Amino acid sequence: MRLANRVRELRARFRLSQHELAEQIEVSRQTIALIERGDYSPSVVIALKMAQLFKEPVEMIFYLEEEQQ
Amino acid sequence: MNKKIKYWLVTLAFILVGGSIGFLFGYLSEGKSSDGWFSLKWYVVFPYDVVFFLLAGACLVLLVLVLRGLQTLNRQSHEAVDEELYSPAEQAVSKLFMQATLLQSIATLWLFAGASYSFEVSENYERIVGVLLISSVVLTGVGWILSRKVTKQMNELVPRLAVDLYDTNPQKQYNDLVQRLDESEKLQMYKAGFVTMRWMLTLLYILLFVIFIYSLLVESQINLLLVVGLLAIANQTFYFVVANQQTKKRRF
Numbered sequence: 001m002r003l004a005n006r007v008r009e010l011r012a013r014f015r016l017s018q019h020e021l022a023e024q025i026e027v028s029r030q031t032i033a034l035i036e037r038g039d040y041s042p043s044v045v046i047a048l049k050m051a052q053l054f055k056e057p058v059e060m061i062f063y064l065e066e067e068q069q
Numbered sequence: 070m071n072k073k074i075k076y077w078l079v080t081l082a083f084i085l086v087g088g089s090i091g092f093l094f095g096y097l098s099e100g101k102s103s104d105g106w107f108s109l110k111w112y113v114v115f116p117y118d119v120v121f122f123l124l125a126g127a128c129l130v131l132l133v134l135v136l137r138g139l140q141t142l143n144r145q146s147h148e149a150v151d152e153e154l155y156s157p158a159e160q161a162v163s164k165l166f167m168q169a170t171l172l173q174s175i176a177t178l179w180l181f182a183g184a185s186y187s188f189e190v191s192e193n194y195e196r197i198v199g200v201l202l203i204s205s206v207v208l209t210g211v212g213w214i215l216s217r218k219v220t221k222q223m224n225e226l227v228p229r230l231a232v233d234l235y236d237t238n239p240q241k242q243y244n245d246l247v248q249r250l251d252e253s254e255k256l257q258m259y260k261a262g263f264v265t266m267r268w269m270l271t272l273l274y275i276l277l278f279v280i281f282i283y284s285l286l287v288e289s290q291i292n293l294l295l296v297v298g299l300l301a302i303a304n305q306t307f308y309f310v311v312a313n314q315q316t317k318k319r320r321f
Contacts, residue, residue, distance in 0.1 A: 026251075027251045027252070027253070028229070028251050028253070028254060030154050030155070030253065030254065031251055031252070031253040031254070033153070033154050034154065034253050035253075040253045040256070042252070042253075043252055046252070
């Protein structure tokens with residue numbers, strides 16, 4: 001199982017750049033890029049901040065999926 | 070101009086000019102002839118000539134690369150596309166920092182290599198040591214200036230993680246920097262530190278093995294074995310002590 005997310009999709013819906021999203025949730029742009037690529041699993045604090053910003057429950061943004069072989 | 074900068078610039082300018090003169094008169098000369106003048110040599114006389122040539126070549130290449138990189142840095146885009154972690158300018162400045170640091174390391178290697186040869190060639194001892202010291206100091210100075218310039222560029226590119234170039238307390242500066250990192254950057258830093266430690270240890274153990282074999286086959290190198298062995302132990306101990314301290318500090 002791996003952590004997948006809809007951050008890129010939601011960011012596009014809200015017309016935010018990575019830089020703008022990073023500024024709003026007070027992290028670096030690299031962190032956003034890493035999360036979108038699935039290379040970094042964010043802390044609960046970041047996940048909750050994103051949920052608040054995108055007005056979606058956390059589990060609708062981050063979810064577990066089967067790893068592809 | 071800031072007094073501190075002026076002081077360093079003047080000092081380095083003196084080292085640069087003095088070093089260049091010393092390098093030209095010492096490195097290219099065969100030694101003092103009977104009439105008291107230096108005679109130029111353009112051929113290999115001692116084994117260290119080859120070592121010098123290789124090290125000087127590496128330094129020259131790195132010097133050109135860093136200078137060219139600094140010139141073209143302003144033309145690089147400061148905006149990263151979404152798929153990229155770093156902007157082209159950030160990638161370029163990070164490469165430049167590595168090259169400038171490598172230049173300093175090779176210049177230091179030059180000093181050690183030359184010093185070891187100077188003991189073998191006893192009749193030229195004074196001249197060689199003088200020339201080696203001056204040329205390596207010149208190159209290290211140039212590397213130092215370049216890495217400062219690159220650091221300044223890094224500070225401008227990522228002001229959030231800017232470091233003070235004249236801070237005399239590196240530990241405090243490191244702690245402040247860690248405070249400014251966000252969670253993914255802290256993880257990256259930890260990973261980088263761990264990978265560096267593993268590489269350092271692997272290289273030290275390979276070196277230890279090579280020296281050991283050399284000692285068995287050619288010549289006993291007990292002192293070198295001891296130094297490299299101690300370095301390996303110190304490296305490992307330091308890492309574990311630091312890691313242990315950090316674990317104790319961590320709040321769950």
